[in-house]
Amino acid sequence: LRMNDPPVLIGADVVKKALQFEKLVPVLEKALADVSSGKEGGVVQPLRTMMSLEKYSGFLGIMPAYSSTDDILATKLLTFYQQKTSSTIPSHQATVLLFDPSNGCLKAIMDGKVITDKRTAAVSAIATKFLKPTNLEVLCILGSGAQAYSHYEIFTEMFPFKEVRVWSRNRKSAEAFADSFPGDIQVCSSAKEAVVGADVIVTVTMATEPVLFGEWVKPGAHINGM
Numbered sequence: 297l298r299m300n301d302p303p304v305l306i307g308a309d310v311v312k313k314a315l316q317f318e319k320l321v322p323v324l325e326k327a328l329a330d331v332s333s334g335k336e337g338g339v340v341q342p343l344r345t346m347m348s349l350e351k352y353s354g355f356l357g358i359m360p361a362y363s364s365t366d367d368i369l370a371t372k373l374l375t376f377y378q379q380k381t382s383s384t385i386p387s388h389q390a391t392v393l394l395f396d397p398s399n400g401c402l403k404a405i406m407d408g409k410v411i412t413d414k415r416t417a418a419v420s421a422i423a424t425k426f427l428k429p430t431n432l433e434v435l436c437i438l439g440s441g442a443q444a445y446s447h448y449e450i451f452t453e454m455f456p457f458k459e460v461r462v463w464s465r466n467r468k469s470a471e472a473f474a475d476s477f478p479g480d481i482q483v484c485s486s487a488k489e490a491v492v493g494a495d496v497i498v499t500v501t502m503a504t505e506p507v508l509f510g511e512w513v514k515p516g517a518h519i520n521g522m
């Protein structure tokens with residue numbers, strides 16, 4: 297691209313093809329290590345700004361970051377709504393803007409929804425890998441929305457679970473989730489039933505009240521709380 301060329305638009309299908317988990321995990325592990333090593337890692341990532349749209353129970357989040365080691369300047373713009381506004385519009389939508397850090401030119405406008413779904417799940421999986429739960433036999437997912445799908449995909453790809461359980465406040469949605477994958481997924485009638493005995497627990501709901509209680513969790517289990 298020349299300096300004055302308009303930014304390229306990169307849609308969800310193209311992003312999806314590029315973000316295979318086996319490629320994403322090592323890149324994210326490096327990014328996490330860079331962030332954690334402070335100045336040496338070369339990452340500038342101010343705390344995101346989250347603006348509340350009280351009238352609509354919604355939020356607009358602005359998440360800028362710069363990596364001097366990779367020389368990448370980008371920001372994610374995210375909107376999310378506590379009440380689903382329609383059955384076809386996802387609760388979370390995002391766009392990622394990529395800039396040329398040397399001159400500020402906008403180079404690309406990318407679908408950020410796929411990035412959000414896959415990046416979040418991949419980071420949960422990386423945390424699980426490094427924090428090493430005692431066992432990796434039973435996976436429990438609380439919630440059956442977009443993050444439930446992406447977490448199921450990467451967790452069953454990276455770990456040898458023998459049993460997967462899902463619970464959702466909407467049983468039909470949990471059944472649709474279970475039916476959408478070829479592997480066996482047990483649909484549970486309560487969060488407690490899904491959690492008791494699980495080795496890895498993923499909470500991916502929009503609940504503002506607790507759905508998971510400590511007394512259900514077996515010692516040594518690992519919880520990824522979104």
Ligand SMILES: NC(=O)C1=CN([C@@H]2O[C@H](COP(=O)(O)OP(=O)(O)OC[C@H]3O[C@@H](n4cnc5c(N)ncnc54)[C@H](O)[C@@H]3O)[C@@H](O)[C@H]2O)C=CC1
Nearest residue numbers: 387388416439440441442443444465500501502503504522
């Ligand atoms: N930390 C991070 O980087 C990210 C966090 N998230 C969070 O992960 C969670 C899930 O996100 P998505 O799957 O994209 O949302 P989604 O809207 O696709 O799915 C939400 C799920 O939560 C359930 N739910 C909604 N209200 C509930 C309630 N009061 N009690 C129990 N269940 C309820 C819905 O039935 C659905 O199964 C959200 O809290 C979201 O904000 C999502 C993306 C990134």
Ligand SMILES: O=C(O)C1=NCCCC1
Nearest residue numbers: 357359374376388412416
């Ligand atoms: O994409 C992210 O990062 C999000 N953070 C918190 C709320 C939902 C999405």
